[in-house]
Amino acid sequence: MKQTVYITRKLPEDIINTLSLHFHVRMWKEENIPVPRDILLKEVEDIDALICLLTDKIDEEVIGRAPHLKIISNVAVGYNNIDIAAAVKRGIQVTNTPGVLTETTADLTFALLMATARGVTTASEALRNGKWGAWSLMEFTGQDIFSATLGIIGLGRIGEALVKRAKGFDMNVLYYNRSRKQDKEQELDIHYAELNDLLQKADYVCLMIPYSTEVHHLIGKEELSLMKPTAILINTARGGLVDEDALYQALKNRDIWAAGLDVFEIEPVPADHHLLSLNNVVTLPHIGSASYKTRMSMAQLAVENVVSVLGGGEALTPVQM
Template sequence: MKPLVWITRQLPEEGIAPIRAMAEVKMWPSAEQPMPVEELKKAAAEADVMWVMISDQMTREIIENAPKLEIITNLAVGYNNIDIEAAKENGITVTNTPDILTGTTADLAFALMLATARRIPEAEREVRAGKWTGWSVTQLTGMDIHGATLGVVGMGRIGEAVARRGNGFDMKVLYHNRTRKPKAEEQYGFEYAELDNLLKESDFVVLLTPLTPETKGLIGKREIALMKNSAILINVARGGIVDEHALYNALENKEIWAAGLDVFETEPVPVDHPLLSLPNVVVLPHIGSASIRTRNNMMAKNVESIVTYLQGKEIQSQVK
């Protein structure tokens, strides 16, 4: 009897063909809508392999009621949607997509920096609404990126990629990380800073740390109060890192200049969320890795992990 692979979102057939050749495959019929929780539970209960998306919450309850499950493959580099400890306790391997989406996510971080600093979405809305009546000296003036100070919180692969892009804009680059990066400091001129100092000195604060119990709520009322009135906060990591209520109040009261958000604590973000009412917030639907090439490469990495498992070989991209 072939092992059963459950895929929680409809994916291109050409991509999953190598799996179909080796296993029975069941796939949720929607490319856009996630599996309901009850369906996810049923799938995990019968699967040998679960291929999940970041919207699928693989909780301890689901994992402990999945007697055949041996591997969870996650279409993301982050894996806070999976209870890793429960997986380890039950002998389940978890894989992700490291080293693939670094450049693409760094590009999006810079896109948000540019969009918020130069008020690009706001300006575009004015043109479409017929509100552009002529040129003026103060019309939609924003902040410069070139020559500004960039503060990167979380200096992993993506953080370093964002910091290198900052060098290209003649930015002074500060970073905060659990461990220092002496090679990057020497090669690129990045400067390590304690978090409070980074928040005080930076014109742009870019969050790129994973969501863990230690980083949940890392940026709250106290931290935002340390930032310059002209500073911009960019979050392309995970929503729970930022206290969204505190961020709303700071933006509403013009305590910081703007925010660019690709992630939210609740996703999809409710349309009545207070942050969506503010003109100085640029919001995106979690598209950090959403280039065609990168998403195809992410799927290929997941397929590689599943095929390697089905062949009984050691999987390389395991979450430790």
């Protein structure tokens, strides 16, 4: 009898066809609506593999309902949506999709940095709303990018890719990482700084670290107070890294210049979220990896992990537990 795979969100037909050659496949067929909790709990009861997204909460209750589950394949680099301890306890493998989205996410991060620095969305809205009057010397002015100082918090794959883009703009790059990477300092022409020092010196602060409870609200009131009044915060990592209430106050009071956010602590973000009311915030709906090629690669890697594990092999990209 074929093993069963459940997918929590609609995937491209080509990807599904690959799975269907080997397994019985069931799928929640809505693209923009998460699978309801009661349906998820029912669907996992007889499955051997689960393919899920970052927005799906795969906690101990879900895992406990799935006695035959062998693998949870997350279509994302992050995996804070999964109760890893509960999975390990039951011998369930957990995989993610690192590597394939590095360059695409670095592209989006630098695009968000540029759009925020130059007030691109504000200027575009003014034009579309008929608010572009006579040319004014200081109207729509933003911050320069070339030769500015970029501070990167977290020098992983995406952080390194971001450095290469910044160097094309002749930026001075500082980085903070849990462990110093001296070999990368010479290779990439970057400089290590302790967190508080980086916050004080950087014109742009980019968050590039994975989320964990240890770094919850890493950037809060105290950290924001260290930043320059002309500084810009960019977050394309995880929303929980930033205290959003403290960020709102810092932006509202112009303690920092602006912020560019692709991620929020609670997603999807409600339309009345207080940060969306500010004109010095550029916001995106978590699209860091959203190029067609990359999203297809992520889905394909998630499927390959399932095929390998259910076939008796090793996971290709296991989460380090």
